[in-house]
Amino acid sequence: MDIAEKMNVFQDAVQVDPRVVAQEHMMTGENLYIPEKTVGAPFVDDPKMRMRDVNVFYGADQAIHGVSLDIGKNEVVALIGPSGCGKSTFLRCMNRMNDTIDICRVEGSLHLENQDIYDPKLDVVELRARVGMVFQKPNPFPKSIYDNVAYGPRIHGLANRKTDLDEIVENSLRKAGLWDEVKDRLDSAGTGLSGGQQQRLCIARTIAVSPEVVLMDEPCSALDPIATAKIEELIRELSESYTIAIVTHSMQQAARVSQRTAYFHLGWLVEMNDTDTVFTKPQHELTESYITGRFG
Amino acid sequence: MDNLNLDQHISRQFNDDLEEIRTSMLEMGGLVERQVADAIRALEDADSTLADKVMEVESRIDSMEMDIDDTCTTLIARRQPAASDLRMVLAVSKTLRDLERIGDEANKIAKMAILLSEQGSAPRGYTEVRHIGNCVRKMLNDALDAFSRFDAESAIATMKEDRQVDMDYKSALREMITYMMEDPRSISRSMNILWTLRSLERIGDHAKNICEHIVYLVQGRDIRHRDPD
Numbered sequence: 001m002d003i004a005e006k007m008n009v010f011q012d013a014v015q016v017d018p019r020v021v022a023q024e025h026m027m028t029g030e031n032l033y034i035p036e037k038t039v040g041a042p043f044v045d046d047p048k049m050r051m052r053d054v055n056v057f058y059g060a061d062q063a064i065h066g067v068s069l070d071i072g073k074n075e076v077v078a079l080i081g082p083s084g085c086g087k088s089t090f091l092r093c094m095n096r097m098n099d100t101i102d103i104c105r106v107e108g109s110l111h112l113e114n115q116d117i118y119d120p121k122l123d124v125v126e127l128r129a130r131v132g133m134v135f136q137k138p139n140p141f142p143k144s145i146y147d148n149v150a151y152g153p154r155i156h157g158l159a160n161r162k163t164d165l166d167e168i169v170e171n172s173l174r175k176a177g178l179w180d181e182v183k184d185r186l187d188s189a190g191t192g193l194s195g196g197q198q199q200r201l202c203i204a205r206t207i208a209v210s211p212e213v214v215l216m217d218e219p220c221s222a223l224d225p226i227a228t229a230k231i232e233e234l235i236r237e238l239s240e241s242y243t244i245a246i247v248t249h250s251m252q253q254a255a256r257v258s259q260r261t262a263y264f265h266l267g268w269l270v271e272m273n274d275t276d277t278v279f280t281k282p283q284h285e286l287t288e289s290y291i292t293g294r295f296g
Numbered sequence: 297m298d299n300l301n302l303d304q305h306i307s308r309q310f311n312d313d314l315e316e317i318r319t320s321m322l323e324m325g326g327l328v329e330r331q332v333a334d335a336i337r338a339l340e341d342a343d344s345t346l347a348d349k350v351m352e353v354e355s356r357i358d359s360m361e362m363d364i365d366d367t368c369t370t371l372i373a374r375r376q377p378a379a380s381d382l383r384m385v386l387a388v389s390k391t392l393r394d395l396e397r398i399g400d401e402a403n404k405i406a407k408m409a410i411l412l413s414e415q416g417s418a419p420r421g422y423t424e425v426r427h428i429g430n431c432v433r434k435m436l437n438d439a440l441d442a443f444s445r446f447d448a449e450s451a452i453a454t455m456k457e458d459r460q461v462d463m464d465y466k467s468a469l470r471e472m473i474t475y476m477m478e479d480p481r482s483i484s485r486s487m488n489i490l491w492t493l494r495s496l497e498r499i500g501d502h503a504k505n506i507c508e509h510i511v512y513l514v515q516g517r518d519i520r521h522r523d524p525d
Contacts, residue, residue, distance in 0.1 A: 252376055279378045281516030291378045294304050 032286050034265060039284045040273035042069040042262070048213060048243040049094060054108035056089050056098065056267075063089045066108075067269040069262060071213070076235060076244045078254035078275065081264035082290065087247045090264065091215050093117075094245065095131035096124050112213065129156055132206035136218040138198030140190030140205075145182050148190040148201055149173060152209040168208055175241075176204035177234050196227025203234065207242070214238065216246040220253065232257050251291050255279045263287045300380050300446055300514070313371050314381065317364055317388045321395070324360045325440040327353065328395045328402070332436065332499060335405035336429040339492060340422060342413040350406035357399040361392050380513070387513035391443065394502040394509075398436065401495040401502075408488045408495075419482050420475050421489035424468035428496045431461050435503040442507065448514040452524045455507035461500040468493050 047070035056064035064086045071077050079087040089098065096117060098104040110117040112131060129152065140148050149169045152158075159165040169186070173179040178200040182193070190201050199219060206214055216235075220228040235244060235257045248254050254261050255275060262272040263286070271278065271287045282288045302318075303311045331353050338347035368389045371377065377385055412418060435457050442451040472490055476483045511519050 251378065255378070280382060282379050288379050289301075292381045293306050293310065294301065 032289070034268045034286070035270060035284055038068065038269045039271040039287075040277070042269065042272040044070045044072040044075075046073070047071055048073045048075070048113065049245075050109075050111045051090075051094075052109045054090065054093060054106065054110060056086070056093060056107075057105045058101070059103040063267050064093075065267045067264075067267075069269060069272055071243055071245055072260075074239055074241075074243055075260060076239045076246065076258045078258035078261045079245065079247045079264060080249075080251060080254050080261060080290070083249075084266075085264040086267040087262075087264045088217055091217055091245060091247050092133075094213070094215055095128050095133055097128075097133065099124065125155075129209045130211055131213040131215060132209065132211035133215045133217065134199070134202050134206055134219045137222050138195060138202050140193070140198050140201050142189065142191055144187045145173075145190050145193070145201060146186040149204050149208045152205060156209055158209065172204040172208040173201075175207055175234075175238065176200045177230060177237075178204055194227070196223050196230060199223060199227065199231060200234065203231070203238075207238070211242060213243045213245065216244065218247055218249060221249060228253070251279075263290065265290070300384070302381070302384065307375075310375055310381075313367070313375070314377075314384060317367050317371065317385065320360070320364045320367070321388050321391060322440060322444055324357060324364065324392070324395055325436075325443070327357055327360070328399050329433070329436055329440065331357070331399055331402040332405075332429075332433055335402040335409065336425065336433070336496075338406055339409040339412065339425060342409070342417055344410045344413045347406040347409040347413070351403055354399055354403045357396060361396040364392055365389060380516075383513045383516060387443075387509040390509045391506050394505045398499050398502045401499050404495045405492050408492045412485065412488050415485055415488075418485040418489045419479070421468065421472055421486065421493070424464070424471070425489065425492055425496065428461060428464050428468065428493060428500075431457065431464065432496050432500040432503060435461070435500055436506075439503045439506040439510070442510050443513075446510070446514050448511045451507040451510035451514075455504045455524060458500050458504040461497060465493055465497040465500075 049071040051070070052068045054064055054067045055062060067086075067090060079091060081087050092098045093106050093110060094112075094117070098106060106118060112127070115122070115127075117127060117131075141151060143151070146169055149172050150159075150165050153165060153168050159168055170179060170183075173182065178197060181197060182201075190198065193201060199222075203214075203219075220231050223231065232253065235246065238244060246254075246257065258275045260272065261275045261278040263270045263278065263282075263284075265286050271282060271284045273283065277283070278287060279291060282291060288294075302314050305311050331350055334346055335350045337343065338350060368385050371385055375381070435454055438450065438454040442448075442454060469490065472486055472493070476486050508518075508520050508524075511517055511524065
C-alpha cells in the first residue's frame with residue numbers, strides 16, 4: 001500500500017460519521033453530536049427577520065454553518081453558546097456589520113420583513129438605522145450627551161427644527177431610562193457618565209433613529225449588577241416597541257429577558273425553543289450540558 | 297453514577313451538593329420505609345413498645361426534612377440550577393414533603409396500635425390491613441428504588457398500582473361498615489382499624505406522588521392529574 005492509499009484509508013476512517021463531534025463528554029469520553037437539523041422550533045409565523053441557510057466564512061474558515069431561524073415581531077430572542085460558537089458573528093450579519101471585515105463572506109438569505117438585507121442595491125446606512133446595534137463596551141462619541149443622541153436623527157434628517165430634535169433627544173433618553181439622571185447636564189460629555197449610564201446613552205442613541213430591530217451584543221458584560229438590572233428592565237420595556245436580539249454569556253440573563261432562546265455550538269444552531277423550555281427541559285444534550293454548566 | 301450525568305459539572309462542589317441532597321433524601325426514605333413497616337407490625341402484634349419507637353423516629357424525620365429542604369434552598373440561591381439540575385432540586389424538595397407526610401401517617405397507625413393494645417384488639421380487619429399494608433410498602437420501596445436509579449418507566453408502573461390499592465381500600469371499608477352495623481359494640485375498636493386503612497391508602501397516594509416527581513425529573517413531563525401514558 002503506497003502512501004496515497006494509506007492516506008485514503010485514513011481519511012475514510014476519520015469520515016465514518018458525517019455528523020460533527022461537538023464535544024467529548026468530560027467524564028465518559030462519549031461523543032456528543034451536533035444534530036443534523038436544529039432541534040425545537042426555530043421558526044415563527046409572520047417573522048420580523050427571517051434567516052435561511054446562513055453560512056459565514058472568515059477567509060477559508062467557516063464560522064457559521066447553515067443556520068436558519070426567525071425572529072418574531074416585538075420578540076426578545078437570546079443567542080447563547082460557548083465562546084467562539086458564532087453567536088456574535090451571526091448577530092452582526094443581521095445589520096451587515098460583517099461588511100467591515102474584508103475576509104468575511106456571508107451566504108444564504110437574510111430578510112428584514114420583505115427586504116433582502118444582502119441586496120447589493122440596499123443602502124447599508126439605512127439598513128443600520130432600521131436594525132440598530134448596541135455593543136459590549138459602551139462606546140459614546142466624544143461629544144455631549146445631547147449630541148450623542150442627536151447624531152443619528154441629524155444625519156438621517158429626521159428632525160427639521162431644533163424643537164423636533166429636542167423632543168427626539170428627550171424621548172429617547174426617557175425610553176432609555178436616563179432622562180432624569182442627565183436632563184440638567186445635556187451639554188456635558190457623554191464619556192463622563194458611569195459605565196451603566198454610558199450604555200443606556202448608547203441605547204438612547206440607537207433608538208433615537210426609531211429602529212425596528214435592536215441587536216445587542218453582550219450589552220451588560222461590562223456593567224455591575226445594578227446597571228445590569230436597569231438594562232434588563234429596559235429591554236423588557238423596549239420590547240413593547242422594538243424587536244430585540246441579544247447575545248449574552250449570562251444564562252440567567254437570557255432566562256430573565258428573552259421569550260425565545262437559540263443555542264449555538266461551533267457555528268451550528270443546535271436548538272431554538274421558547275426560553276421556558278430551554279431552561280427547564282432542553283431537548284438536546286448539548287444544550288442541556290451547556291446551560292447546566294457541564295462545559296462551556 | 298447515573299443517566300442524568302449529575303456528577304459532571306465543571307464545578308465539583310455543585311456535583312457534591314446535588315449528590316448530597318439526593319443521598320440524604322434516599323436515606324430519609326429508608327427511615328420512613330422502616331417506620332411504615334414497624335407501624336403495621338406494631339398494630340398486628342399489638343406491640344405498644346414498637347409503636348412508641350415509631351413515634352420517636354417521627355421527630356428525626358421532621359428534622360431531616362427541614363435540613364434537606366434548607367440545603368435545596370441554599371443550592372437554588374447559590375447555583376441557580378437549570379434544566380435537569382433544577383428538576384432534580386424540585387423533585388427532591390417535593391419528594392421530601394411526601395415522605396414527611398408518609399411519616400405522619402405511620403405515626404397515626406402507631407397511635408392506633410397503642411389504642412388497640414389498650415382497648416383490646418378489633419374483631420375484624422387485620423387481613424385487610426396486612427394486604428393493603430404490603431401493597432403500599434412495596435409501592436414506596438419501588439418508588440424510592442426508581443428514584444435512586446432515575447427510572448421513569450418503573451415509576452410509571454408503580455404509580456399504576458395505586459388504583460388497585462384504592463379499590464382494595466373501598467372494599468375493605470364496605471366490609472368494616474357492614475360488620476359495625478351487625479355488631480355495634482365493636483364500633484369503637486373497628487373505627488381504629490378504619491383509620492389505619494385510611495392512613496395506608498394515603499401512603500399509597502404519597503408513593504404515587506413520588507413516582508410523578510420521578511417522571512418529571514427524568515423526562516421533564518408533568519403527569520399530575522392525567523394519564524401517565
